[in-house]
Amino acid sequence: MNSSTETSNGAGDAISVRAAELFKEQQQNIIRHTDRIFSWLMPCQWLASVAIALWISPRTWAGVDSQIHPHVWFAIFLGGAITSLPVFLARTQPGKMLTRQTIAIGQMLMSALLIHLTGGRIETHFHVFGSLAILAFYRDWRVLISASAVVYVDHLLRGFFWPESVYGVLHAPIWRSFEHAGWVMFEVTFLMISIRKSLSEMHLVAERQARLEAVNETIERTVAERTLALTLENTERQRTEEQLRKSQTQLAQAQQIASLGSWEWDLVENRVTWSEETKQLYGRTPEELGSPMEHCLKRVHPEDLPRVNQIMAESLRTHEPFVCDHRVILPDGKERVLQGRGEIQLNGEGKPIKMFGTVQDITETKRAEDALRRSEEQLRQSQKMEAVGRLAGGVAHDFNNLLTVIEGYCGLSLQEMKETHPLYKHIQEILRAAERASSLTGQLLAFSRKQFLQPRVLQLNEVVQKMEKMLRRLIGEDVELSTVFDAALGRVQADPHQIEQVILNLAVNARDAMPRGGKLTIKTANITVDQKSSFRNRVLEPGEYIMLAISDNGLGMTDDVKSHLFEPFFTTKGLGKGTGLGLATCYGIICQSGGDIRVYSEPNSGTTFKIYLPRTDAVPEPAASSDAKLIPGGTESILVVEDDSAVRKLAVVILRGRGYQVQESNNAFEALELIRKNSRFDLVITDVIMPQMSGKELCDQIKGQLPQTRVLLMSGYTDDALAHHGILDEELSFLEKPFSPARLARKVREVLDAPDVPGRFHPNGKKQTPVELVS
Amino acid sequence: MFSITALRTSLFALWLLAAGGGIVVISNYQDRQGSVGSTPEQWPAVRQISLNHDHDTLVMFAHPQCPCTRASVEELNRLLAQCRGRIAAYVLFFKPGQLPGNWTKTDLKQSAAAIPGVTVRDDPDGMLARTFGAETSGYVLLYDPRGRLLFRGGITAGRGHAGDNAGENAIVSLVAGQSTSLQGTPVYGCSLLSQSCSRRGASQ
Ligand SMILES: Nc1ncnc2c1ncn2[C@@H]1O[C@H](COP(=O)(O)OP(=O)(O)O)[C@@H](O)[C@H]1O
Ligand SMILES: [Mg+2]
Numbered sequence: 001m002n003s004s005t006e007t008s009n010g011a012g013d014a015i016s017v018r019a020a021e022l023f024k025e026q027q028q029n030i031i032r033h034t035d036r037i038f039s040w041l042m043p044c045q046w047l048a049s050v051a052i053a054l055w056i057s058p059r060t061w062a063g064v065d066s067q068i069h070p071h072v073w074f075a076i077f078l079g080g081a082i083t084s085l086p087v088f089l090a091r092t093q094p095g096k097m098l099t100r101q102t103i104a105i106g107q108m109l110m111s112a113l114l115i116h117l118t119g120g121r122i123e124t125h126f127h128v129f130g131s132l133a134i135l136a137f138y139r140d141w142r143v144l145i146s147a148s149a150v151v152y153v154d155h156l157l158r159g160f161f162w163p164e165s166v167y168g169v170l171h172a173p174i175w176r177s178f179e180h181a182g183w184v185m186f187e188v189t190f191l192m193i194s195i196r197k198s199l200s201e202m203h204l205v206a207e208r209q210a211r212l213e214a215v216n217e218t219i220e221r222t223v224a225e226r227t228l229a230l231t232l233e234n235t236e237r238q239r240t241e242e243q244l245r246k247s248q249t250q251l252a253q254a255q256q257i258a259s260l261g262s263w264e265w266d267l268v269e270n271r272v273t274w275s276e277e278t279k280q281l282y283g284r285t286p287e288e289l290g291s292p293m294e295h296c297l298k299r300v301h302p303e304d305l306p307r308v309n310q311i312m313a314e315s316l317r318t319h320e321p322f323v324c325d326h327r328v329i330l331p332d333g334k335e336r337v338l339q340g341r342g343e344i345q346l347n348g349e350g351k352p353i354k355m356f357g358t359v360q361d362i363t364e365t366k367r368a369e370d371a372l373r374r375s376e377e378q379l380r381q382s383q384k385m386e387a388v389g390r391l392a393g394g395v396a397h398d399f400n401n402l403l404t405v406i407e408g409y410c411g412l413s414l415q416e417m418k419e420t421h422p423l424y425k426h427i428q429e430i431l432r433a434a435e436r437a438s439s440l441t442g443q444l445l446a447f448s449r450k451q452f453l454q455p456r457v458l459q460l461n462e463v464v465q466k467m468e469k470m471l472r473r474l475i476g477e478d479v480e481l482s483t484v485f486d487a488a489l490g491r492v493q494a495d496p497h498q499i500e501q502v503i504l505n506l507a508v509n510a511r512d513a514m515p516r517g518g519k520l521t522i523k524t525a526n527i528t529v530d531q532k533s534s535f536r537n538r539v540l541e542p543g544e545y546i547m548l549a550i551s552d553n554g555l556g557m558t559d560d561v562k563s564h565l566f567e568p569f570f571t572t573k574g575l576g577k578g579t580g581l582g583l584a585t586c587y588g589i590i591c592q593s594g595g596d597i598r599v600y601s602e603p604n605s606g607t608t609f610k611i612y613l614p615r616t617d618a619v620p621e622p623a624a625s626s627d628a629k630l631i632p633g634g635t636e637s638i639l640v641v642e643d644d645s646a647v648r649k650l651a652v653v654i655l656r657g658r659g660y661q662v663q664e665s666n667n668a669f670e671a672l673e674l675i676r677k678n679s680r681f682d683l684v685i686t687d688v689i690m691p692q693m694s695g696k697e698l699c700d701q702i703k704g705q706l707p708q709t710r711v712l713l714m715s716g717y718t719d720d721a722l723a724h725h726g727i728l729d730e731e732l733s734f735l736e737k738p739f740s741p742a743r744l745a746r747k748v749r750e751v752l753d754a755p756d757v758p759g760r761f762h763p764n765g766k767k768q769t770p771v772e773l774v775s
Numbered sequence: 776m777f778s779i780t781a782l783r784t785s786l787f788a789l790w791l792l793a794a795g796g797g798i799v800v801i802s803n804y805q806d807r808q809g810s811v812g813s814t815p816e817q818w819p820a821v822r823q824i825s826l827n828h829d830h831d832t833l834v835m836f837a838h839p840q841c842p843c844t845r846a847s848v849e850e851l852n853r854l855l856a857q858c859r860g861r862i863a864a865y866v867l868f869f870k871p872g873q874l875p876g877n878w879t880k881t882d883l884k885q886s887a888a889a890i891p892g893v894t895v896r897d898d899p900d901g902m903l904a905r906t907f908g909a910e911t912s913g914y915v916l917l918y919d920p921r922g923r924l925l926f927r928g929g930i931t932a933g934r935g936h937a938g939d940n941a942g943e944n945a946i947v948s949l950v951a952g953q954s955t956s957l958q959g960t961p962v963y964g965c966s967l968l969s970q971s972c973s974r975r976g977a978s979q
Contacts, residue, residue, distance in 0.1 A: 057842030057935060061912070062966035063901070064871045069842060070804055078797035085790040102787060109794045116801045119846050119935035154798065162806045162933070 015210045022206035027139065027199075032094040034137040038103045039090035041134070045110050046083040050075040053117050071117050082109045097142075100135075104143040107131045108150035129187055136191040139198055144188050152181045252276045259361035265293055267316075267353050272296045278359055281338055283330035301327035301335070312342070316352055319344045325362065337366040381567075388568050396441045397689060397715075401644045403441065404738035406434040408650035411741040412657070438738045440579070442501075455493045455593070457620040460524050460548050460613075461485045463499055471507050478517030479510070479552075486525045491620060492546050492613040498589045505582040506550040506609050512573065513554030513607060523549040527612065540596050544615040553606040562599060586611075631742045632749040633658030636682035640664045641671040641698060642714075643690045647737070651685065654741040655748065668693035672701060681709055683752055685735075688715040699732065712751045714739070805933040808961035809911025810968075816957075818922030819906055823896055827863035828920045831950055834865045836904050837887065838912035839879040841965035843935035847913035848883060850930040852890045854943050858950040859892065867898040869912070869967050904967050913964035917946055925949045928960030936963065 053075035060069040086106035089099035111128045118124040128151060135143050252275060255261055261278025265271075270292040279286070282299050300308055304326040315322040321343040328336050342357030410431035417424050464483060472481055503522070510520045527545045557565075564570045566587040571578030586609075590597045594614050601607035638660045642648035648664050655662045663681075665671040668690060675681060684702055686695035699711045714735035733751045735744065818826045826832050835851060837844045848866070855864055866887040870879045879897060888895045898904055907916055917926035926949055932940040942960035949958070 056845075059840065060842070060965055061838050061840050063838075063869070063968050064874060066840065070801075071842075074797070074801045074804075078794070078801060081790070081797055082794045085786065098783060098787060102790070105791065106794065109798060112798050113801065116798075116805060119843070120933065120938055122938075158802055162802055 015207070015214055018210035018213065019203070019207040022209050023203055026202055026206060028095050031100060031138055031140070034134075035090040035094040035099060035103070037134065037137065038107070039087050039094075042083045042087050042090075042103070042106065042110070045114070046075075046079040049079040049110070049114055049117055052114070056118065074113065075117055079110070079113055082106050082113060100138050100140065100143050101146050104135050104147040105150050107135060108147050108154070111151070112154050128184065132184070132187055132191060136195060139195045139202075141192050141195055144191055144195075148181070148184050148188050151184050155180050256280075261359050263357060263359060265355040267355060281336065281359055281361055282328055283332075299328045299330070301329055303327075308340075312355070315342060315344060316355070319346060319352060321357075325366070335363075336361060337363045384568075399441050400438070400737040401647045403434050403438045405646040405650050407431060407438065407738050407740055408647075408654060408744075410434060412650075412653060415741070434738075440581075441738075455495050457491050457616060457618045458494055458496055458499065459489060459491050459620065460499070460546055461489050463496060464503065464522055464524070464548075467500055467503060471504075474504070475507060475511040475520060479514055480517075480519045482519065482521050484521065484523040488526065489524050490526050490544065490546050490615040491618065492593075492595075493616045493618060494593045494613060495589075498593070502586045502589050502611065503548075503550070505586050509582055510550060510552035510554060510607070512578075513552055513556070515554075518553045518606075521549075521551045523547075523551070525549070526615070529612075538591070538596050540612060545595070545612040546615050548611040548613070549608055550611075551606060551608040556601045556603045556605050556607050558603050562601060565599060566597075631658065631745045633660070633745060634749060634752060635659055635661065636752055637661040637663070637678075637680055638748065639671060639674060639681045639684045641666075641668060641684060641686035641690070641695065643667060643687060647687070651744060654744050657741075658745050658748075660748070667691070668695070668698040668701075671698060675702060675706065675709070681706075683710045683712060683748065685712045685714060685748070688713050710751050710754070712747065805936060805963075807934065807963070809913070809929070809964050809966060811914065811927070811962060812905070812908030812910045814908035814916060814924065814927050815906075816924045818918045818924075821903060821906060823898075823903060824865050824867070824894075826918060826920070826922050830861050830863050830920060831925065832863045832865070832918045832920075833946070834867065834907065834916045834918075836867050836898070836907070836909035836912065836914045836967060837869070837883065838965045838967055839868045839870070839881045839884050841883070841912040843931075843964045844912045845883055845886070846931045846935045846937040847915075847929065847964060848887050848890070849937050850940065850943055851887070851893070851915070854930060854946055855890055855892055857947050861950050862892070864890075864893045866893055866895050867903050868895065869901050869904060870897040870899050872900045901967055910966060910968050911962045911964045912967055914962045914967075915942065915946070917949060924957060925955070926958050928958075929962030929964065930960070931963050934963035 050072070053069065053071040057069040057071045059066040083106065086099070086103040089096065089102050093099050108128065108131065111125075111131055114127050115121070115124045132144060132147060135147050255275055255277035259277070259281070261275045261281050263272060263274040263278050266273075271290045272293050272295075273289055274282075274284070278284075279289075282296070284296075284299070288295065297305060297308065308324055308326045311322050311324045314320075321341065324340045324342075326338060326340065328338055330336060338359050339362045340357060340359045342355050344352045345354040345356065347353045410427050413427050414424065414431065417427070464485075468481070468483065475481060507520060507522075514520075525547045527547045529540055529542050529545055531542060533540050561572060566583050567580070568584035569580035570584075571580035587597055590611055590613070596612045598610045598612070599607065600610070638655055640648055640651045640655070640662060642651065642664070643666055645666060648666065652662045652664050663674060663678075665674055668686070669692065671684065671686070675684070684698075686698050688695040695713050695715075699713065702709050702711055710733070712733045712735055714737055733747075733754075735747045739747070818832070824834065835847065837847070851864070851866070855862065868879050868884055868887075884895060887893060904910070904914075907914075909916075911929075913929050913931065915926070915928065915930050916924065919925055926942070926946055928942050928945075930940060930942040930946065932938055940960070945954070945958040945960065948954045
């Protein structure tokens, strides 16, 4: 015998014990219930018996005398007596054997009483059978036995002592005493069978109940055990969850601080999940969590999307980690630069199942990088310009001197020659070439922004109008010129000569872009810039501007051309045709004037250059109405200081030709000597850049010693040195080289005629006095 | 513990005794025979009722208020049903002179009157009862056509006790002519005589 059988036997025993217990319990319940029935039924019977007695035989008579019928007393007292104990026991000791036996006997005695009270009516005998049936409720055969015993004894005794009352006759056959009991036995027998049956059913039910209870108990025990286990598990899990939550929070905070989110792409199900920070960075909504990758890439900038896709595809193919910078467009329209990093996770078979990684906001870094790159570019550009400028400046100095001489002598020759002279035309050609050369030098200096600007208050409409005739000639008959002027155009402060240069360059370019003819439009307008706007690394501050737009409907240009447009020496026009200096010059001039130049062009759809110059409220001074033909002269004494003898000689020749008394010197020291000896010089004209002592120093010395002597500086270019010397700041009189005889003469006259403060020149025109022209 | 059981047992015994005793007493009461006076062997000369010369004549004396007599009336009904047409029956209801008329007009009287072949008569002051020696309600006499007494006694087995009884059987056999000797049974019922003379001895 092993332990399991023991246990099962034990369990079986336990069940049968429990079944017996349940059976007993149920039986007791039934018995008590039946006791209760009788505890009510019997008093009712009693009352009924009294009522019956009162109804059937209330009084007994003797002649005319009557008294209460003994039946009434019997009903009251005997009935009461019979009823008393059973009811008492049923009420006080329900469930006891004695109680139900008493009830059984009492009930039968009550039957007897009732039969007596009803005069032995057959119907009243039904009370016996009914009572037996009710007693059968007890499901206790012993109760039925005692009940039937009472019936039988009653019958037997009455049959013996009062046979007539039972059988109707005094001497009845013996079997008759069994007839009545026989019927009783008949009923009792079947009642007993039914009792046995219901008892065995009760047994069965009890056993079933016991089994059910046992099963229930097992289940409940299991449930309790499991619940306990679960509770423990739950607590454990809650703690783990708590920890998890904490570390998740920390991770989220760390991610937030670093602007670094994490993500995971389930390649099998194509579901992407991400951290809070990633959500923020991509501007996603929580509902989108778990959406496919294609959906997640929706926010990626369309220009970057192909590259992102390609990088990820590549990584999926090679299983190599990747880094991918890309822009995203947030729902509010803002752009953000993100750096995504990813790795591939492979399954056992080496197939990628997951891609996971991080994404970091590198907008600021990118911005800083861009800014750095831009400023580097600008630096490079300015370095380039610087180099070019140096070169140009260096060349220009000597070049201008040469050109000054060429132009000067050509001019002088032409003055002294008749137009019919056979050489007149030749000299004219030389002069023209020299002029072109000087304009080239000027351009070189302009784009390197080393040009000496003489700004004035201008109305651009007027500037363009003045040029119109010349422009028409320049662009030829195939190109139609139209101008659109803003009648209320504001004024700008700029060097008119330079602005003309710009317009000219742009017009020439437009013509070149329209080899088969077209339309050139020059337009002016007032423009208000309300937001900082930048273009080609140049920022236009908010404010009022005058715009000059020059448009053509020519070839237009590609983005590549556009990006190099303003670089010096950039040209598409082939060797010998273009210099690549036109736009560089324009750019230099405009930038120097505090403005901006912008280009709008598409290949084959024309080009528009827009020039923005700051608007000024200053009033324009009346333009010096200079008659080119009038070359003024004078008798004052002038000292010309110039290290380049050709230039010096030219100047002396020109000035003497105009009637001045001129002395010359080839350096500053000699000049000072001369001035000291002869302090009557009205004007000293000096070159700025000279060996040993510069013209500026000389000028200062003269000012110190002879404040009445006026000084005119001349130079081929504005140099840092020049600016350093303070020429530009101190508003000294200045003459640009190369100069024509007429220009020199005019400038000299101008300086000599300037009132009060000697040697004073106002380049911005603020205090400039009208120039008096002397013939 | 013991005392309680003993108490309970003795209580039970006492109760059983009392109840059983009660039943014995009631049985005994039921079986108490009423008194019978001297009944003439030959039909006496009376005015109120007359002897039937063709059939036997049955006379029952009844107290109109007696509850026990109901059983007797019922038995009479059964009896007459068995001997239909061969018997002339009278039920004489005691009627004391000093009492109101409706004292005798009871259910019992109506029931008796409803039995076919029965003649109901009042017996003022129990004159006839005295003549026939009837002292108990339910007393029945049977005379043959020649006026000879055939039967005297009750036709119930006990007081107010309906059902088979010796008296009824005797009458049936007498009427059928199977027996000719005088027979008698005890009679159960209320006394027809007032208290003062109820204990005048009983005889068969
Ligand atoms: N209006 C225009 N239409 C088309 N291309 C132009 C225009 N203006 C300038 N360009 C392009 O810009 C280049 C540079 O111009 P520029 O600096 O004036 O030098 P150049 O005219 O000597 O070539 C030109 O070679 C030409 O390719
Ligand atoms: Mg050009």
